[in-house]
Every structure is written in C-alpha cells, then in structure tokens.
Amino acid sequence: MRVATWNVNSVRARLPRLLAWLEATRPDVLCLQEIKVETAKFPAETLAAAGYHAAVNGQRTYHGVAILSREPALDVAAGLRDGGDDAQARLVSARIGGVRVLSAYVPNGGEVGSEKFAFKLAWLERLRAHLAATASAQEPLVLCGDLNVAPEDRDVAHPEAWADTVLCHADVRTALRRVMDWGLVDTFRLHHVDGGFYSWWDYRQLAFPRNDGLRIDHILATAPLAKRCTAASIDREARKGAQPSDHVPVLAEFAT
C-alpha cells in the first residue's frame, strides 16, 4: 500500500500537476492539504476519471483537506468535533482498505507568542485527544499531513536561522512529540537518518534554489503499520518546473 501526503496550495491551481503526479506515482492513498476550495467545488469528477475516490472537508479561500484513494473511503469524518473551535477545515479521516487514514493541516501559528501560536499548540493537543478518543494505537492507522513542525534540527537546512520560529520552537516540537507519544512513528525516519531532506521551501528569497528547506510534512504510523513500512521518500522533483506548490509529496510504502 503506497500512501502519500501533499500540501498542494490550492487543488484547482495545482490540478494539472496533481493529475500528472497521480498518473506517474499511482499511490493507493493521497492526503491533500490546503485545497482552498469548498467541498461542493472540489474537482471530484476529474479525479474520479483518474481513478480516485475523494473524501473532502473543504472550505473557501483558506485551509481545506481531502483524502484521495483508489479504494472507496468508508466512515468519513470531518473535523475534530470536540466542542472546541472547529471552524477551520483542517482534518478529515476515513477507513481505506482496513487502515484508518487522517489528513491533517496543523495551524501554522503566525508568530511565536501570538494568538495563532496558542491556537496551534491547543490544536495539536486536541489532535492527541482526538486520537485517544477515536482510535487505538494497536490498530493500523496513519496520520498524514502538513503538520507545520520540523521535529528536530536535522529536519532544517539552517537550524540557527529557524530556531524559535513557529515551525521549530521547543513548544511546538514538544506538542508534536505528545501527539506521537500516543503511539505514532515517523515513517521517514525508519528509513533515513541523515539531514538534508525537506518537504517545504518558501516561495520567497530563492529558498528552493538555495535549498533553504524544512521537513514539516509527515506520514506517522501506529506500530502495526510501522513494522510493515518498507520504504519512505520525499519527491523533491515536484518542487521543480512551472507553478509548483511550495510543498512536495511525502510517501511511505506498507507491505500488505
């Protein structure tokens, strides 16, 4: 089972690249973030013609997440549904081929110390509570998405320049670790120990040519799936050429 996650930064602006990438890569599951479109306007027919079902939690202008799958998505659920502020479309989950799949777009956090930063930390804690309330770490489950956290300094091209930013601050790293402590493994780190692998480069300041990147997009798996994880990769090529997303797809392969 090939699972991928990609912050496409507008599914409509990226549709030609998305279709070409699906055709070339043929993942069984692709989690999308920042689709920036309401559910009713999601290009479901076009993607169905390409062979993919879609479970969508959309929203106009900002945010929005989806899960594309070759098998039908069952038990689709949108949002944290915990009674808290759930206005932003940042989570959708589904059961696909016996695996629980979550596509998450964690809040960026604005500036350290801001209200948005507090919302990010609270959202990660709510995500941990959501997992604890709705799933088991002993079942096959993947949490995929733009988690907006570089877990360690080896995930950052210039750690000193990014220290104490919203993507690297000790508080967000701790918050992500608490989510993982529920029972999730970083599949990428099962197969790669070195630094130098990034999933996002800012559009500005020639960040990609300078390779000033961070690894903030992740595929996290529970133990029963992690032990079946045979490969993991980041498709850096997807950042090249005309009109790329600022993020690239991250992949993990699971033996069936």
Added chain:
DNA sequence: ATGGTTGCTTAGCAA
C-alpha cells in the same frame, strides 16, 4: 525591522 512570492479574491490576508 522589513521584504521577498503565491493564491484567493479583487486590497488585503495568510503562509
């Protein structure tokens, strides 16, 4: 301290 770029929406926000 600010700006740089992209997308949505149409001047300004978010990332």
